């Protein structure tokens with residue numbers, strides 16, 4: 001390549017990198033904006049229509065009215081509070097027929113909310129809007145503030161003798177009741193809001209789990225398809241090779257059955273992962289053998305040599321044959337993605353009385369190895385260095401399979417270059 005085209009390629013790469021950075025910044029910004037809108041929605045003071053008094057608030061109001069009505073100069077006590085649509089309505093009345101004395105309307109309710117404390121309406125010059133209340137026989141009113149700017153309720157008292165001012169002691173009690181209500185109703189509204197927050201978080205959690213589940217299903221379906229595709233691509237060149245045909249039949253049959261089992265499992269449990277049956281010895285051997293057969297063809301088509309050492313005796317493990325196959329396939333596909341042509345990949349499956357309580361799997365590749373700065377992140381779902389940023393589930397699935405089986409997975413870089421994935425799987429009792 002001459003230096004001119006190198007520079008052009010360099011410029012193109014810089015452009016592509018810039019595009020990717022912009023795209024990832026846009027995605028991050030979009031996610032942050034969505035998160036902050038959600039937090040705003042959940043945490044900031046709510047619009048009145050979202051802050052209506054629940055049944056607990058109604059009980060508090062009833063108790064407060066009963067206490068007010070016991071005052072000897074009080075004929076009836078009524079509480080207005082915002083309904084589901086934000087419109088004020090009668091939420092409690094003592095006696096109940098007092099609810100019909102005057103209809104709650106937003107203008108009157110707003111005027112009540114402007115008051116700072118209880119007020120007698122029989123005094124000269126009440127607030128202009130409140131004269132309408134006085135004209136309908138209301139003797140005293142008190143606002144009950146709610147959370148933030150939204151009111152919780154308004155209390156209205158009717159005197160036994162219409163037009164006669166309520167005693168100062170009754171007004172003092174009205175004030176005391178309104179202050180007490182403001183405290184307990186705020187707590188009840190806050191608890192309501194927390195309840196809604198919990199529901200919203202649970203809903204988000206369910207959506208996230210569903211998203212994860214779908215991604216995992218797609219990932220798990222893609223692997224058998226990769227296997228079948230590899231064989232189909234090789235078929236035209238191996239038409240005369242009976243051994244290839246035999247392997248082809250076995251692997252494709254196996255992979256199709258695996259797809260079938262996965263879909264059956266999904267239908268039965270609506271989740272591919274229920275407690276996995278403990279695999280028996282023969283099937284573990286099968287899972288290892290068919291995976292090796294599949295990968296042997298893939299590696300040879302890729303020009304990578306593949307060496308494997310498998311113990312003759314394989315014990316029963318605490319995971320299903322499909323999970324073991326998935327684990328091996330994910331690790332070997334990752335190795336194949338990073339190992340250059342002409343280099344080698346090895347798989348060791350070791351179990352002997354020396355490792356009596358676990359089976360050891362090791363996969364060595366000759367790729368770039370794992371960057372120590374990102375080594376702690378590679379098992380996170382959706383963490384990937386793929387240029388298109390699509391993927392990042394392979395190792396997360398491996399980790400879960402190994403965790404479910406009670407085993408361990410660790411990574412190291414080889415001194416000679418390349419990565420080593422080591423998995424310990426406990427044997428079944």
Ligand code: ADP
Nearest residue numbers: 334369378384385386391392393394395396419
């Ligand atoms: P994906 O392969 O789709 O990116 P994985 O979860 O399988 O998802 O892997 C996550 C990341 O871990 C890869 O993008 C890569 O950066 C790193 N990784 C995985 N296996 C190897 C390996 N054998 N050598 C070097 N890096 C690896």
